[in-house]
Amino acid sequence: MQVTVxxxxxxxxxxxxxxxxxxxxxxxxxxxxxxxxxxxxxxxVILINGRHGSLDQGLTxxxxxxxxxxxxxx
Amino acid sequence: MADxxxxxxxxxxxxxxxxxxxxxxxxxxxxxxxxxVAEEVPPTCESLGKHNKLVFAPGLLTGTIAANSGxxxxxxxxxxxxxxxxxxxxxxxxxxxxxxxxxxxIIEGKPEKDVLxxxxxxxxxxxxxxxxxxxxxxxxxxxxxxxxxxxGKTGVISIGPAGEMKMCVSNISVRDPDGKIRSAGRGGLxxxxxxxxxxxxxxxxxxxxxxxINDPEAFKAxxxxxxxxxxxxxxxxxxxxxxxxxxxVNIINEAGGLPTRNFSSGQFEGAEKISGETMLELMEERGGxxxxxxxxxxVIRCSQVYNDADKKYLTSGFEYESIWAMGxxxxxxxLDQIAEADRLMDDIGIDTIETSVTFGVAMEGGLLPFGDGAxxxxxxxxxxxxxxxxxxxxxxGAGSVGKAYGVTRVPVVKNQAIPAxxxxxxxxIGITYATSTMGADHTAGYAVTANVLNVGGSVDPLKKxxxxxxSRNLQIATAAVDTAGLCxxxxxxALDIPEAFSxxxxxxxxxxxxxxxxxxxNTLGMSILKTERSFNLAAGMTNKDDRLPEFFSEEPxxxxxxxxDFTGEEIDAFWDF
Numbered sequence: 015m016q017v018t019v020x021x022x023x024x025x026x027x028x029x030x031x032x033x034x035x036x037x038x039x040x041x042x043x044x045x046x047x048x049x050x051x052x053x054x055x056x057x058x059v060i061l062i063n064g065r066h067g068s069l070d071q072g073l074t075x076x077x078x079x080x081x082x083x084x085x086x087x088x
Numbered sequence: 089m090a091d092x093x094x095x096x097x098x099x100x101x102x103x104x105x106x107x108x109x110x111x112x113x114x115x116x117x118x119x120x121x122x123x124x125v126a127e128e129v130p131p132t133c134e135s136l137g138k139h140n141k142l143v144f145a146p147g148l149l150t151g152t153i154a155a156n157s158g159x160x161x162x163x164x165x166x167x168x169x170x171x172x173x174x175x176x177x178x179x180x181x182x183x184x185x186x187x188x189x190x191x192x193x194i195i196e197g198k199p200e201k202d203v204l205x206x207x208x209x210x211x212x213x214x215x216x217x218x219x220x221x222x223x224x225x226x227x228x229x230x231x232x233x234x235x236x237x238x239x240g241k242t243g244v245i246s247i248g249p250a251g252e253m254k255m256c257v258s259n260i261s262v263r264d265p266d267g268k269i270r271s272a273g274r275g276g277l278x279x280x281x282x283x284x285x286x287x288x289x290x291x292x293x294x295x296x297x298x299x300x301i302n303d304p305e306a307f308k309a310x311x312x313x314x315x316x317x318x319x320x321x322x323x324x325x326x327x328x329x330x331x332x333x334x335x336x337v338n339i340i341n342e343a344g345g346l347p348t349r350n351f352s353s354g355q356f357e358g359a360e361k362i363s364g365e366t367m368l369e370l371m372e373e374r375g376g377x378x379x380x381x382x383x384x385x386x387v388i389r390c391s392q393v394y395n396d397a398d399k400k401y402l403t404s405g406f407e408y409e410s411i412w413a414m415g416x417x418x419x420x421x422x423l424d425q426i427a428e429a430d431r432l433m434d435d436i437g438i439d440t441i442e443t444s445v446t447f448g449v450a451m452e453g454g455l456l457p458f459g460d461g462a463x464x465x466x467x468x469x470x471x472x473x474x475x476x477x478x479x480x481x482x483x484x485g486a487g488s489v490g491k492a493y494g495v496t497r498v499p500v501v502k503n504q505a506i507p508a509x510x511x512x513x514x515x516x517i518g519i520t521y522a523t524s525t526m527g528a529d530h531t532a533g534y535a536v537t538a539n540v541l542n543v544g545g546s547v548d549p550l551k552k553x554x555x556x557x558x559s560r561n562l563q564i565a566t567a568a569v570d571t572a573g574l575c576x577x578x579x580x581x582a583l584d585i586p587e588a589f590s591x592x593x594x595x596x597x598x599x600x601x602x603x604x605x606x607x608x609x610n611t612l613g614m615s616i617l618k619t620e621r622s623f624n625l626a627a628g629m630t631n632k633d634d635r636l637p638e639f640f641s642e643e644p645x646x647x648x649x650x651x652x653d654f655t656g657e658e659i660d661a662f663w664d665f
Contacts, residue, residue, distance in 0.1 A: 022338050023331060026365065058322065059542050064344040064647055066548065080342045086323035086541050086580050087333030087364075087390065087408050088534055 015039055015075040022082045025052060043079060044069035050081075058084030091191035096207060096214050098284045099138060099197030103214040108191050114600070117147035118174040119571030119616045120192055121163025125172055126619045128194075131626035135167040135276075136254055136283035138198035144185065144245070144289075145193075147573010151186025151299040152307065154595050155315040156575040158183045158383030160245075160262060166275035168256040168442070168485055169502040169527040171624040173275035176570060178382025178405075179262030181243040181289075185209075186573075187296035195284055204252070204287040206234070211295035222287050224249050226435035227261045227269055234290045235267075243291030248437025251278030253475045255483030257442045258282065261434065264391075268404050270382050273439040274529060275504060276485075302601035310594035314578075317588035318387050321581035323543060328390040328577060329379045331364035333408035336508070338363045341416070343540050343549065344647045345513035348416040349458055350448035351499045351506070354513045354645045358421025362411050367394065367423060374399045388577050394427050403431040409530075412508035413444030418451060418458060425461035429468060436473045438483070443468070445505035446486040453493025497639045502527035502629070511636055512645040512652050514539050514549045519559035519654070522634045523662040525620035531576050533563035537583060544583030550650055556662050564613035564665075571616065572596065614665055621663070631660050 020032045029050060037046065043060055047069065060067040061080040073079060093106040115123055121143040133139035142164045149157040160182035166173035185193065188211050199205070204223055208215040222230055230246040243263060250258035258278030261269040301307045319325045327335050340346045341359040348356040360366060371378060371394060380391040382405060396402045406427055414426045433440050447464050450456060456463040471479030481492055486505040490498030499506040504527025511518025516535025524532035535558050539549035547554040562579075569576060572592060581588040589606065597604055624633070640652035 020342070022342075023327060023335055023365065031360075031365075056322075059339065059540070061339075061342050064342055065550070066542075066546065080339075082339050083327065084322040084542065085327035085331070085335045085339060086537065086543055086577070087328060087336040088530055088536065088576070 017073050017076070018078040019046065020078065020080040022080065023085055024083060025081055037073065040072065042069065043067060043071050043073065046079065047081065052081065056083055058082050089189055091189045093192050093194065094190050094209065094214055095194045095196070096216065097197045098195060098199045098205070098286065101199065101216050103216065105213060112191070115571060116150065116191070117145055117159065117161040117571045117573045118163070118176065118567060119612065120145040121161045121174050122172060122616055122620050124192060124194060125163045125165065126623045129165050131165070131623050132628065133165065135165045135170065136279060140165050140280060140283070141194055141196040142277070142280050142284065143192055143194050145191065146182035146186040148571060149595055149599065150182045150573035152301065152311070152595070152599060153385070154311050155318055155385055155387045156578050157573050158385055159573045159575055160185070160272070161570060162260055162272040162277050164277055164280045165627070166277070167254070167279045168276040169504050171502060171527065171627055171629055172525055172620045173277060174526065174570065175272035175274045175277055177260070177262045177272040178270040178386070178575070179243070179264045180383060181245050181262050181291055182573060183383065184243040184291045184293045184296060186299050187293065195286060198283065199285050204285050207286060207289045208292065209289060210292045219287055224252065227437050228435050230288050231263055231267065231269065234288060238290055238292065241293050243293065244288060245291070246288040247278040247281045248435060249473060249475065250437045250483055251282040252287070253480070253483065254279040254282045255438065255472070255480070256485045256488070257438045257446065257483050259437055259439045261437055264382050265384055266404070269434055270405055271434065271439070273441065275526065278437050301599055303598040307595055307598035310591045310598060313587050314591035314595065315387055317581040317585045317591065318578060321584060323580035324388045324577055328388050331368055332378065332390050332392050332406065334364035334367050334406070334411050336364070336408045337411065338365065339540065340509060343513065345510045345540065345549065346412065346416050347499070347508065347510045349419055350417060350452045350497055351510060352497065352643070354510050355647055356416035356419070358419070359416065361421045362415040362423050362426065367406070370423065371395070380404060386575065388575065390577065396424060396427070402427045403434070406430055407440070409508050410440035410444070413441050414447070414461070414464060417448040418444060418464060420459055420461035420464065422461050425465060429465055432465065432468050432473070436468065438472060441507050442485050442505045443472070445499060446482055446489050449486045449490045449495050449498055450482065450493060452497060453489070453495045455493065498637060500528060501636060502633055504528045509536055510645055512640055512650045513648055515552060516547060516549065516555040516558045518636060518652055519555050519659065519662060520563060522636055522659050523559065524563065525617065525624055531566070533559045533566055534576065534579065535559050535562055537562070537580070543580050550648060552654060552658070556658065560662055560665065563617060564610055566613070567616040568609045568613040571612065631656070634659055
């Protein structure tokens with residue numbers, strides 16, 4: 015199945031901003047993070063379709079996964 | 089030598105140096121400005137009249153080696169909200185005040201004569217002189233005029249033409265270490281300074297000395313722990329220095345909470361173009377610079393130098409809030425236009441949040457089409473800057489413009505424009521907007537941390553559970569941080585790293601020879617909030633002023649299609665402490 019993966023801040027370095035990826039149906043967010051060679055402890059915020067998610071969560075066809083390091087401002 | 093209170097009476101153009109009353113001794117920054125305003129300003133007074141006062145105070149840790157401790161609090165009764173106001177800023181002034189032993193500078197009264205004045209603050213007192221030639225001058229020219237007369241390090245606090253015209257959107261500018269300016273932005277404090285005919289304050293750092301530290305070794309040890317925590321935390325150590333505060337554009341947009349098109353959607357199509365990531369790329373291409381501090385001793389350095397396409401300096405201190413307000417809220421996706429507006433607004437001396445939210449409302453009313461960045465730039469310059477009748481209207485803020493154009497979607501609380509997080513999709517910050525004594529102010533209790541950013545725990549932004557408590561805890565802690573003179577961005581580390589919070593308490597104790605506990609600091613925060621609220625109630629506000637505008641409850645916000653669903657009773661529970 016296909017999902018959209020969006021990366022932000024320094025996660026973009028040497029990777030991509032946005033990519034449509036084909037993944038196995040039972041794959042978790044954590045597995046995608048590993049596939050992208052991002053250290054799990056560096057993942058600050060996971061959004062799935064704009065809602066907060068977790069590393070052990072699965073995805074469904076057409077989901078948008080957004081990955082951020084810990085960031086802030088204001 | 090003990091710190092003193094410097095008091096300037098603009099009615100008879102005299103000044104005095106006074107001992108610090110015992111009840112003010114343990115206070116600084118916001119705690120002190122709010123206490124002085126509450127004690128000395130009649131709550132029902134005309135904010136632009138002779139009974140209002142303008143108070144400047146460095147924080148309790150300002151002037152020391154503590155990282156990020158150089159904030160200047162400015163307090164008064166706000167002409168925008170009609171309530172108490174504290175707005176704080178970076179720049180060099182606070183550290184100069186602290187090192188001159190000036191615990192607070194109070195400006196009171198109102199001159200008979202229609203001429204502008206400069207206050208020259210020195211160790212031995214304040215000289216008041218007429219500066220008629222600065223009439224109508226922008227902040228940058230004003231800073232240069234002062235530097236032409238005084239030595240290069242002189243601290244400068246000034247207002248632009250908007251403050252002289254007593255506009256509710258006007259701010260107070262503070263010179264930064266590079267000669268650019270930072271602002272005490274919110275609540276129309278520039279108008280209060282203008283009402284007293286004070287165009288500028290020049291602070292002479294000569295005869296300043298190191299602030300007294302009761303236990304220097306203990307202070308040094310705690311300051312080291314504190315600075316290390318700031319550098320170690322990913323938000324203050326990496327994200328902010330690299331991308332600036334605009335790093336938030338994309339995440340708030342992805343979370344569906346970026347107020348767009350005058351608060352009618354939570355996502356902006358052009359978000360990527362105005363994001364921190366894009367800003368960094370442009371700065372790298374154009375020879376700009378990230379990692380720029382707003383005051384000496386800042387280890388976070390979230391500011392930057394942003395150049396135009398010809399690699400010429402355009403602006404610095406280019407903040408998320410400013411970018412969001414003219415960007416998403418007015419649908420302008422051109423970062424260069426926003427940067428140009430940022431510089432113009434700094435020069436004219438107007439709050440970027442209040443001004444751009446005002447334009448969003450005016451666009452809804454049909455004054456300009458959404459997305460018309462060039463139109464906004466022209467009106468800022470030719471109307472607000474020149475004080476045309478339209479400029480005066482725009483300069484009175486989002487609430488007034490909403491009324492003038494018959495707009496019902498007017499995002500204000502206590503008449504102050506709501507900043508860059510939609511309260512329907514980030515409910516914790518909605519509680520802060522509703523209950524803050526300052527009017528809608530994200531910095532008063534930044535619940536975006538736990539709601540969106542996973543800092544200091546996590547509380548689902550789309551649900552009501554836990555939001556009142558979250559906002560209350562943050563508002564109490566923030567009042568204390570503002571009293572210490574610390575930058576609010578130290579909170580990211582202080583919320584996540586226990587040693588960072590203890591280090592703040594340890595530094596306060598070592599500086600003053602106290603034995604405060606974390607509970608004492610909490611109690612201090614609570615008492616400041618209560619002092620401020622009592623002032624607002626005495627000024628005529630009620631719990632009904634702690635409410636968000638009706639449209640937030642009526643209009644579902646895309647993409648999550650959520651509404652603001654707190655009852656009045658639930659909001660009022662905020663004050664149960």
